[in-house]
Amino acid sequence: DTGVSQDPRHKITKRGQNVTFRCDPISEHNRLYWYRQTLGQGPEFLTYFQNEAQLEKSRLLSDRFSAERPKGSFSTLEIQRTEQGDSAMYLCAGSRGGNQPQHFGDGTRLSIL
Amino acid sequence: DQQVKQNSPSLSVQEGRISILNCDYTNSMFDYFLWYKKYPAEGPTFLISISSIKDKNEDGRFTVFLNKSAKHLSLHIVPSQPGDSAVYFCAATGSARQLTFGSGTQLTVLP
Numbered sequence: 122d123t124g125v126s127q128d129p130r131h132k133i134t135k136r137g138q139n140v141t142f143r144c145d146p147i148s149e150h151n152r153l154y155w156y157r158q159t160l161g162q163g164p165e166f167l168t169y170f171q172n173e174a175q176l177e178k179s180r181l182l183s184d185r186f187s188a189e190r191p192k193g194s195f196s197t198l199e200i201q202r203t204e205q206g207d208s209a210m211y212l213c214a215g216s217r218g219g220n221q222p223q224h225f226g227d228g229t230r231l232s233i234l
Numbered sequence: 235d236q237q238v239k240q241n242s243p244s245l246s247v248q249e250g251r252i253s254i255l256n257c258d259y260t261n262s263m264f265d266y267f268l269w270y271k272k273y274p275a276e277g278p279t280f281l282i283s284i285s286s287i288k289d290k291n292e293d294g295r296f297t298v299f300l301n302k303s304a305k306h307l308s309l310h311i312v313p314s315q316p317g318d319s320a321v322y323f324c325a326a327t328g329s330a331r332q333l334t335f336g337s338g339t340q341l342t343v344l345p
Binding site: 125127152154156161163164165169177179212214218220223224225226227228 | 266268270275276277278283323325331332333334336337338
């Protein structure tokens with residue numbers, strides 16, 4: 122058990138709808154990362170937070186994606202106007218920073234109808 | 235542009251034998267490398283890591299070797315056990331600490 126929980130585990134929605142995912146790391150995880158994984162590929166970096174500050178965003182993160190980490194604890198990832206290509210597993214990871222490894226939650230699987 | 239490559243999508247090994255999983259990278263700025271194991275319907279689980287200042291790190295049955303000149307790393311599992319059957323991902327990171335993953339290798343350990 123990595124201590125990182127994600128909710129929901131599965132989300133099915135129609136194209137064009139907005140969706141929001143939540144990630145709860147353990148309190149020691151001052152860094153929080155979001156990744157996206159599609160079938161047959163490794164996870165791809167989306168964005169990361171140092172406490173409440175969003176420090177880096179991938180070019181994969183289009184304007185329809187927004188992430189927050191208020192108070193440096195839990196984080197949310199919102200996708201607006203979902204598209205078929207957004208179907209993927211969305212993974213959250215927490216770490217203590219430095220060279221400490223990232224520990225992943227079990228992900229939210231998004232399916233767009 | 236795949237900066238981290240795992241060229242073997244699958245590997246089968248007999249129980250008790252050694253499993254060797256390979257990974258190549260292209261970005262010279264990577265200075266820290268990790269291996270993760272993933273079971274179906276679960277997130278990746280951290281296994282072992284190595285800093286670029288070392289060439290070997292060992293943890294129980296798992297050993298990671300790093301060859302910086304060849305930009306190559308490998309994970310050795312010995313002895314292999316059926317419970318080791320999973321997808322193994324190699325990952326690398328630089329100063330930004332975001333992970334760049336390979337596409338994974340499905341390891342099957344046959345009883």
